Amino acid sequence: EVLLVESGGGLVQPGGSLRLSCAASGFTLSNYWMHWVRQVPGKGLVWVSRIDRDGSTRNYADSVKGRFTISRDNAKNTLFLQLSSLTAEDTALYYCGRAYAGYGAVDYWGQGALVTVSS
Amino acid sequence: EIVLTQSPGTLSLSPGERATLSCRASQSVSSKYLTWYQQKPGQAPRLLIYATSSRATGIPDRFSGSGSGTDFTLTISRLESEDFAVYYCQQFRDSPPVYTFGQGTKLEIK
Numbered sequence: 001e002v003l004l005v006e007s008g009g010g011l012v013q014p015g016g017s018l019r020l021s022c023a024a025s026g027f028t029l030s031n032y033w034m035h036w037v038r039q040v041p042g043k044g045l046v047w048v049s050r051i052d053r054d055g056s057t058r059n060y061a062d063s064v065k066g067r068f069t070i071s072r073d074n075a076k077n078t079l080f081l082q083l084s085s086l087t088a089e090d091t092a093l094y095y096c097g098r099a100y101a102g103y104g105a106v107d108y109w110g111q112g113a114l115v116t117v118s119s
Numbered sequence: 120e121i122v123l124t125q126s127p128g129t130l131s132l133s134p135g136e137r138a139t140l141s142c143r144a145s146q147s148v149s150s151k152y153l154t155w156y157q158q159k160p161g162q163a164p165r166l167l168i169y170a171t172s173s174r175a176t177g178i179p180d181r182f183s184g185s186g187s188g189t190d191f192t193l194t195i196s197r198l199e200s201e202d203f204a205v206y207y208c209q210q211f212r213d214s215p216p217v218y219t220f221g222q223g224t225k226l227e228i229k
Contacts, residue, residue, distance in 0.1 A: 035218075037218075044207065044220055044221070044222045044223050045156075045158075045164065045207055045209070045220040045223075046220065047217075047218035047219070047220070050216065050218075059215070059216045061217075095163055095164075100166065100169060102151075103151060103152065103154065103169045103170050103211075104151070104152035104154065104209075104210070104211025104218065105152075105154040105166060105169045105209070105211075106156075106164070106166065107166045107169075107175065108166075109163035109164055109165070110163060111162075111163055112163060
């Protein structure tokens with residue numbers, strides 16, 4: 001069974017940093033591109049970032065470029081998202097997701113990690 | 120930047136009825152890269168339809184997708200109680216890579 005479990009969310013002050021983790025199981029992480037997608041509670045989905053199988057290609061939404069960094073450790077079956085220079089607009093539930101190869105979709109999602117940016 | 124506009128914002132129907140959800144793009148979208156998701160309260164999204172009309176694994180055949188260019192449709196032929204949820208369309212365009220979601224359609228019980 002494919003499972004994605006996010007951790008590392010919490011309350012952080014504006015300007016602060018946080019690192020989210022996504023533990024993958026039930027599949028070989030190194031075979032898949034991976035994504036981060038966020039959702040303000042009660043609002044819609046917004047794509048944040050993606051990373052290719054070996055971490056050599058990383059892409060970001062304009063809203064987070066230069067502030068967030070996606071990375072992965074395939075040996076530890078874990079995806080990461082480093083968040084920095086956080087503002088209140090970054091408050092959201094952050095989902096990691098497995099890319100559905102070749103179709104620009106996400107076929108499996110974690111349950112999300114809540115990041116709250118507030119003083 | 121491609122904008123996806125979903126309509127209606129809320130759709131009120133009864134079990135057994137047919138639901139038709141629309142997703143309109145501001146520019147042409149490749150049919151290969153048009154996706155639909157279902158999200159229930161407190162849950163992560165679930166992949167329903169990829170490549171405009173292909174059902175994901177385990178998705179019942181009452182769900183179908185269609186469309187091309189800028190107009191896409193998700194149809195649920197006969198609503199069951201578990202189908203009441205929020206539905207999102209999403210598109211992908213490369214160079215540079217951008218993934219865009221619609222704002223969602225809430226399907227509620229009438």
